[in-house]
Amino acid sequence: MDVVEILEAAALLVPEDVATSNDFTASDVWDDLAHDEWEAALCVLQESADGWTAPANFWERLGRAAEMLGFERSREWCRWRDTETRTGLVVRADLVLRPAGETFRRTPIPGAGVLRPMWGIGNRRRDGEPEGDIARVWVEFAPELRPGDRAPVRLLPLDPSRWRHLVPGDRITLYECAEAGGTATVLEPRPPA
Template sequence: MDLQDSPLLKAAQLCPGGIRTKTDVDVAGVLEHLEDDDWEAALLLLEEIGDAHPQPPRFWDLLADAARLLWLAKDAYWYGWRSSEARNGAILAELCLMSPEEGGRTRPVPPGVVLRPMWDIGLLTPEGEPLLGIAILWVEGRDSLKPGECGSVRLLPLTFEHWRHLKPDDVITMHEIRPPVGAARITGIILPGATGF
C-alpha cells in the first residue's frame, strides 16, 4: 500500500491537530507507524482517536477501507457500523435480557450479528398504545449476550428523530414479539452528524 494513497493517511488527515486520547495517542504517533509500514498499529491508534474524539462518517469509511485492504473483515464491518453511527446517530446502553423462564429469548445474541428488535421508547399511538421503534442492535465485546445476562450494546435507530427525547439513564424495553424480552438503560447518545466537522 502506497503511503500517499493510504486510506489510513487520509483518515489521519481528517483529525484536527492537537487532539490526544487519555492514553496519549495522537496523530503524530499514527504517522510514525505509517512511515514504518505498520498499518495495523496505525489502524488501531486511529480507532482509539475515533473513540476518544467524535469523527465524521468519512473517517470511519476510510478505516473500513484500510481494514479490507488488510484482510480484517470483522474490523471492516465494525468501522462500517461506526460510520453509520456518525451519520445517523446511535444510542449506547446497558441491556439486560430476560431469562427464558421470564419469557425472554432462548438463544444468546452474538456480537457483530445484526438483530432488528423493536423498542418501547415511551411514545404512544393516537389510540394510547406503545409506539414501538426499530433499532439495529450491536452487542459490544467478544462474548455473546446470554439470556438472563446484562451487557453493553449499541443501537442504530432506523428513525433517530423518534428517539431524540431520550436521555442517559432512561430505560427502554426490547421486544422481538409483543411481550418484552429485555430492558436497556441508556448510557450515552451519539447525535447524527455530531462530530464538530
C-alpha cells in the same frame, strides 16, 4: 489506493490534539505505519474518532482499509460509525437480557449489529397504545451477548428522530417477540462527537 495510503489519508484528518482513552494520538498512527503495524494504526484511528467530529469519508476510508486487511468486525464497526455520523445520533445503553427459559431467546445476540429488534422507548400511537421502534444492536467490547448477561451496547435507530427524546437514565425495553427480551438503561443519547 493501498492500505497504507488509506490509513495515511485518514490520519491526516485527525486533529493533532485528539487522543484515545489510552493517550494515543495521530503521531502514534504515523509511528505504527512506519513500522508496518497496520492493525494498530487502524485501531488508534478508530478510537481517536471518539474525541472529534470525523467527516463521513473518514469512516468510509477506515472501513475500506479494514476490509482490505480482512478484519470483518472492524469493517462493520466503521460502517456502523459512518451511519451514526450520517444520522446524527449515538445511543449508548446498558442492556440486560432476560435469562434463557424466561423468554424465547436461547442463543446469544450477535455483537456486530446484526439484530434489529423492536424497542419500547415511550412512543405511543394516536390511540395511546405503546408503539415499538426498531434499532440495530451493537454489543460493545464483546462478540456477543448471552441470555441473562449484561453489556454496554450502541443502538442504531431506523428512525433517529423518534429517539431524540431519550435522556440518560431512561429505561427502554427490547422486544424480539410479544414478551420483553431485556431492558436497557440509556447511558448517553447524543449527536456524534
